[in-house]
Amino acid sequence: MAATASWQPQEEGFNSICALLQHQISPSSDKSQIWQQLQHFSHFPDFNNYLVFILARAEGQSVEVRQAAGLLLKNNLRTAFNSMTPAYQLYIKSELLPCLGAADRHIRSTAGTIITVLVQLGGVSGWPELLQTLANCLESNDLNHMEGAMDALSKICEDVPQVLDSDVPGLVEHPINLFLPKLFQFFQSPHASLRKLSLGSVNQYIMLMPAALFASMDQYLQGLFVLAHDSAAEVRKLVCAAFVQLIEVNPSFLEPHLRNVIEYMLQVNKDSDDEVALEACEFWSAYCDAQLPLENLREFLPRLIPVLLSNMAYAEDDESLAEAEEDESLPDRDQDLKPRFHSSRFHGSDNAEDDDDDIVNIWNLRKCSAAGLDVLSNVFGDEILPTMMPIVQAKLSTTDDETWKEREAAVLALGAVAEGCITGLYPHLSEIVTFIIPLLDDKFPLIRSISCWTLSRFSRFVVQGIGHQKGSEQFDKVLRGLLRRILDTNKRVQEAACSAFATLEEEAAEKLAPHLEIILQHLMCAFGKYQRRNLRIVYDAIATLADAVGEKLNQPTYLDILMPPLIAKWQQLSNSDKDIFPLLECFTSIAQALGTGFSQFAEPVFQRCINIIQTQQLAKIDPASAGVQYDKEFIVCSLDLLSGLAEGLGSGIESLVAQSSLRDLLLQCCMDDDAPDVRQSAFALLGDLARVCPVHLHPRLSDFLNVAAKQLNTSKLKETVSVANNACWAIGELAVKVHQEVSPIVMTVISCLVPILQHAEELNKSLIENSAITLGRLAWVCPEIVSLHMEHFMQSWCTALSMIRDDIEKEDAFRGLCAMVRANPSGALSSLVYMCKAIASWHEIRSEDLHNEVCQVLHGYKQMLRNGAWEQCMSALEPPVKDKLSKYQV
Numbered sequence: 001m002a003a004t005a006s007w008q009p010q011e012e013g014f015n016s017i018c019a020l021l022q023h024q025i026s027p028s029s030d031k032s033q034i035w036q037q038l039q040h041f042s043h044f045p046d047f048n049n050y051l052v053f054i055l056a057r058a059e060g061q062s063v064e065v066r067q068a069a070g071l072l073l074k075n076n077l078r079t080a081f082n083s084m085t086p087a088y089q090l091y092i093k094s095e096l097l098p099c100l101g102a103a104d105r106h107i108r109s110t111a112g113t114i115i116t117v118l119v120q121l122g123g124v125s126g127w128p129e130l131l132q133t134l135a136n137c138l139e140s141n142d143l144n145h146m147e148g149a150m151d152a153l154s155k156i157c158e159d160v161p162q163v164l165d166s167d168v169p170g171l172v173e174h175p176i177n178l179f180l181p182k183l184f185q186f187f188q189s190p191h192a193s194l195r196k197l198s199l200g201s202v203n204q205y206i207m208l209m210p211a212a213l214f215a216s217m218d219q220y221l222q223g224l225f226v227l228a229h230d231s232a233a234e235v236r237k238l239v240c241a242a243f244v245q246l247i248e249v250n251p252s253f254l255e256p257h258l259r260n261v262i263e264y265m266l267q268v269n270k271d272s273d274d275e276v277a278l279e280a281c282e283f284w285s286a287y288c289d290a291q292l293p294l295e296n297l298r299e300f301l302p303r304l305i306p307v308l309l310s311n312m313a314y315a316e317d318d319e320s321l322a323e324a325e326e327d328e329s330l331p332d333r334d335q336d337l338k339p340r341f342h343s344s345r346f347h348g349s350d351n352a353e354d355d356d357d358d359i360v361n362i363w364n365l366r367k368c369s370a371a372g373l374d375v376l377s378n379v380f381g382d383e384i385l386p387t388m389m390p391i392v393q394a395k396l397s398t399t400d401d402e403t404w405k406e407r408e409a410a411v412l413a414l415g416a417v418a419e420g421c422i423t424g425l426y427p428h429l430s431e432i433v434t435f436i437i438p439l440l441d442d443k444f445p446l447i448r449s450i451s452c453w454t455l456s457r458f459s460r461f462v463v464q465g466i467g468h469q470k471g472s473e474q475f476d477k478v479l480r481g482l483l484r485r486i487l488d489t490n491k492r493v494q495e496a497a498c499s500a501f502a503t504l505e506e507e508a509a510e511k512l513a514p515h516l517e518i519i520l521q522h523l524m525c526a527f528g529k530y531q532r533r534n535l536r537i538v539y540d541a542i543a544t545l546a547d548a549v550g551e552k553l554n555q556p557t558y559l560d561i562l563m564p565p566l567i568a569k570w571q572q573l574s575n576s577d578k579d580i581f582p583l584l585e586c587f588t589s590i591a592q593a594l595g596t597g598f599s600q601f602a603e604p605v606f607q608r609c610i611n612i613i614q615t616q617q618l619a620k621i622d623p624a625s626a627g628v629q630y631d632k633e634f635i636v637c638s639l640d641l642l643s644g645l646a647e648g649l650g651s652g653i654e655s656l657v658a659q660s661s662l663r664d665l666l667l668q669c670c671m672d673d674d675a676p677d678v679r680q681s682a683f684a685l686l687g688d689l690a691r692v693c694p695v696h697l698h699p700r701l702s703d704f705l706n707v708a709a710k711q712l713n714t715s716k717l718k719e720t721v722s723v724a725n726n727a728c729w730a731i732g733e734l735a736v737k738v739h740q741e742v743s744p745i746v747m748t749v750i751s752c753l754v755p756i757l758q759h760a761e762e763l764n765k766s767l768i769e770n771s772a773i774t775l776g777r778l779a780w781v782c783p784e785i786v787s788l789h790m791e792h793f794m795q796s797w798c799t800a801l802s803m804i805r806d807d808i809e810k811e812d813a814f815r816g817l818c819a820m821v822r823a824n825p826s827g828a829l830s831s832l833v834y835m836c837k838a839i840a841s842w843h844e845i846r847s848e849d850l851h852n853e854v855c856q857v858l859h860g861y862k863q864m865l866r867n868g869a870w871e872q873c874m875s876a877l878e879p880p881v882k883d884k885l886s887k888y889q890v
Helices: 002-006 011-024 031-042 049-057 061-084 086-099 105-122 130-140 141-159 174-187 190-205 211-215 217-227 233-249 255-268 274-289 294-298 301-311 319-323 365-396 402-417 422-443 446-459 460-466 469-487 491-529 532-553 556-572 581-620 632-658 662-670 676-692 698-712 721-758 765-781 784-799 808-823 825-840 848-864 870-877 879-888
Strands: none
Touching: 002 808, 011 031, 011 049, 011 061, 049 061, 049 086, 049 105, 049 446, 049 662, 086 130, 105 141, 105 632, 130 141, 130 174, 141 190, 141 721, 174 211, 174 217, 190 217, 190 233, 211 217, 211 294, 211 556, 211 765, 217 233, 217 255, 217 825, 233 255, 233 469, 255 274, 255 294, 255 301, 274 294, 274 301, 274 365, 294 301, 294 365, 294 870, 301 365, 319 491, 319 662, 319 784, 319 848, 319 879, 365 402, 365 422, 402 422, 422 446, 422 469, 446 469, 446 491, 491 532, 491 556, 532 556, 532 581, 556 581, 556 721, 556 848, 581 632, 581 662, 632 662, 632 676, 662 676, 662 698, 676 698, 676 721, 721 808, 765 784, 784 808, 784 825, 808 825, 808 848, 825 848, 825 870, 825 879, 848 879
16 A cells, blocks of 8 residues: 555645536536546546545535535546556555445445446456455444445445355455345344345345355345334335345245235235335236246135225325326426437337337335236236225225315226226126216326326227117217316316327227218317327327227328418427427328328428428538438338338338439438337338339449348348348349349348347247238248259248238249249258148139249149158148148149
8 A cells, every 4th residue: 555655636636626526516607617627637547546535534524525626536436447557546446445444424425426436347356455444333333334334235235146156365255245144143133224225235146146155045034024113114114125036036935925025025016115115016026927826825815906906095295296296287397307218110019029018117115016906907807896995895885075176086096907907897897988088087187197198998898889879879978078188177187188189099999980070170180289298198199099990090081181281380399409309200190091192282291391301411410511410200100101101102102202302311220230120110111112113223233132131141130130121022022023133142031030030039039920012022032042942942931931920921922932942842851841831821812813823832742742741741730730731622
């Protein structure tokens, strides 16, 4: 340590930095000026030495200034530590360690945070004094030292737990093995802070499960049972978190104690501290997911269900209560606008994106209890109804203003079990829906909003009833009730009603057609009066409506209501305004629904998409001359809208493409290595354009094919599977339009597709289907090239083909199969059983000429295989497969 003693602060520098920090923490300071001065100081190589000196030794300064020095040091070290001179590194480390025992808690805590950053950067092996100091402090019996060390240790355990569970030169065992006994000992400390920090630290290792924790599991569990009734709520919360994690990671540890743990969790689920109750409430979903015997939980249901229902009522301090008072006339603040995520266009059967239908902001006991009830209803089904329904009925029968939260919770409960208990509820659903409809007009906004949600959870039942008079009347009441709520004056109700209506639209689809006029009138009225945040949900409801009713929307009466307000908004928003995203998405759905009916609006929409893409591509290289900051989402949304136009207008888009620079812009997007979602949407558009106007892609055909093939030949295939999927589909679409012209890249593509088909179980279903179809399409247009390599891929290819549902793309693939067999009959001999299974996977081949081709292929093999070989092949097939093949007269 002697070497570090040579550094001493200069008084002038020390005073300047302290003054600057004092300035920084004052609320009225000029932040940009301070930032410039800090930048100036940071060029001095020993600036960070000053900061650590101020934190550790500047007793004459306020704690706030010392803490500010520490936090600035922490941020600097993240980028600068590894390039500092070893002497300065050593100086900073040596000054930090004594701070662990500082008299002021804030200084101790700041030092712990900086130490954790240094451990993140360099581990503990290059800093043997750290582990020794931590161990000494923990043994010291001085509360400041014990708390300071425990605080630092808990931060290391939280941020880089693996560092303490690895080999350290000079130590016989992993550091965690040395610390665990001390952590367990602190479980019994008289100081709540030490009990909390030690338990929190051990909990961080449940996922990693080091050998030392595994070996001392009994001691850990005993410690948890002792702390289970701790006086400190934060400790009880950590006990619950431990049980939840244990049951998720390795339920076998808890099996001998399950009854006691369930009993305990049931008690703390009613804890006076909401955070403890919330942590306990997570246990029920975790238990159901852990595949543990349901018997153990079943007997507790009559006591558990009432607790969950009781916790589903709004708490007095729930932020939603304040929000629910907000009137529609209040403009949204920027922080009210949740980040939105546009998922790029995807061609195939199972997009990896999960739609989250949850309109949650903050997770709390109410939401967790409802989620728990939902999970229990899906696991135990109707068994929970005898306990639940009498409580729900009692809550719903109250009418006074004081009990509105109970009524609201009862409606929430009905929605929560709508899926799991549908069988038991079914005979009563008509009554339940009839009961909820008037609640749409309740005086309490949160009862109106939850009634929207719960009705949406029963939307399948409501739609199924349309066929008979009573059901049709009920559907009409639900529809009109939700439309009334869409025009509610309360923002929260507007949001719930729009979301519920979108769910009803998806369920009802074309059955909404007779109601289109009234629906559009309400939606466009909402469009005119909503603030920015809820406006996004109206866009979504309009888009969902277009998807649901399709070309039925293409009537002048409807378009006169729908389009003028959208076009006015379109003209009002600039090309760099993010509020244009949901409008672009909405137009995408409308263009697809209207088909050629969109022609009258197409030209300005098309041109604007081109302009947006051009501006953004320039902004990527030179934001100053583009006049906007680059944001790839503008490109993604514009590409997807162009795809919607191509799909809707069909060959009608040709004149627009001919007069534009779309081809070169699209190629640039396909080559955008920084943004997978841009490439994903670009290849979707490439495939859509290949279908409707391939002639305009022609001049750059080989470039498009090469860049598409490149997406399939990547070591990162799993990370960019959606890009590969769309690129693969686009190659197939191009192939069937340009035929022999794809021949230069056929072998490149085949060599990428075969490994994908051979590893089918590891990749997503859609990529496998598209790979099988594209391989078939290439075989159809270039059979003489592809058939030479048949024996390498016939088995895995036929297996993939047999999983694809009947459609036009599957027909193309089978045309390729027939063409290859004609070119090289012996290539498929060893895979004949697989080929027969693939043929048998057809429900019915609609195309007569393809049906005949398949017959010829089978007959050809029957004649080719003499001396019982054909019969032997047939005997290897299951009876249902043989039955299917009889359609082809073999």
